[in-house]
Amino acid sequence: MFKILKYSFYDLIRSRWSYVYFLFYLLLGFVLLFLNNDLSKAVITLMNIIIILVPLIGTIFGVMYFYNSREFTELLLAQPIKRTSIFLGQYFGVACSLSLSLILGLGIPFALYGLFESNAIFDFSLLLVTGTFLTLIFTAMAFNIAISNENKIMGFGYSVLLWLFMAVIYDGLFLMSLILFEEYPLDNFSLLATMFNPIDLSRTLILLKLDISALLGYTGAVFKKFFGTQLGLFISISMLCLWTLAPIFRLAWKAKRKDF
């Protein structure tokens, strides 16, 4: 698996898109720091961008890579390599190169700005950790969609829908249900609802750490009240791990049963 990972990774870090993605974050980091002049504020702005953008890029990149490397996959399938190694190798290749673009692209401007001397370093690292989680999760889901759909257009459609649902529609539905059922106790419901969406989960996680009650919103407040900051952090990170593992297992399962 590591050989496949290595090659997918090299293939990707030399493609133009990885550079574009990297440069975008680099630019974003510098501009935010320049405009905000404050590390903590920049971290919050960044969070709002990362939480929407990272899933989108992960999804699109994942689907694109999977479809584009189909012939290469066939070449590998004829080699004495286990199927799961091929697909997991490719998946981690994509996910690692995307995460690297994110970490370096944002890390460099923040490091230059004096991140290591400031106390925003933990907030910032948590932001990068969440960004990496989101990359892993959404790339894995994109691979799942691509492996289940022969038709590229369908695959793209589903993955964009998935992103739209998780990033936008889910919150809308959530809010609507809160309004509709406001007479009922909704604590448990909203707790669960947050856990079922990795984007919401990441947002809560970062806001818990940043401890900005004004931005926590209803879910965040419930989360905090319910778990306290420490336990809340722990539970949301474990949920993110589950969110990462589930699609990876399904990918491995599906890879064993597919015809090429």
Added chain:
Amino acid sequence: MIQIQELHKRFSKNKVLIGVDLEIQNGGIYAILGPNGSGKTTLIKAILGMVLPNKGKIHLNQKDIKNQWKYRENIEYLPQIANFPGNLKVSELIKMIIDLRSKPSSSDELIQRFGLEPFLDKKLNTLSGGTKQKVNLVLTFMFDSPLIILDEPTTGLDPIALLTLKELIAQEKKKGKTFLITSHIMQFVEEVADEIVYLLEGQIYFKGTIEELQNLTHKTNFEHAIAALTAQNV
């Protein structure tokens, strides 16, 4: 030796292989022929474990290949469409496959034979179809494996490369290797094949030598004999 018993494969409603029974002895060149969509590639891919049969068994040297992957160390496969990761250079792709197989290879000699030296530093997405096919051939022939499967090996090749390919096949055959070849170029098949396996509508319709086929169909021309074989069924 390849033993295929009662192999069934369908893709959703489309039944591609309907009970294929086939035995292929070691050594010799077997041409798998048939009209478009008769299941040639599916049969080959089932042997490679890329397509998973709905029913039936495939044994390679008395070993069931189901859920196995190690056995592919002894198979070389030339896929129908040569398409590689575009960001890699030719030399990198070759190195990569050698690295993945961790086996000794004769890549340098083959690169020279197909005249690929000027392309070694070129990226794969800048190559023409024929050059890609040559790279594909180098990848297939550079290891010393007893079974070689070629799916449409002649696609896009110029006459010189085609000659080189035929020489290569003859040379490897002398070493006692087994070949499975699909092709629509009957002249090529006639030149290289020892035995014909004719697939029609997912079943083996004919298996035997070219002479046997000609006797059966009363045609002296191989191409016409194949056409007659298809027509007889209809």
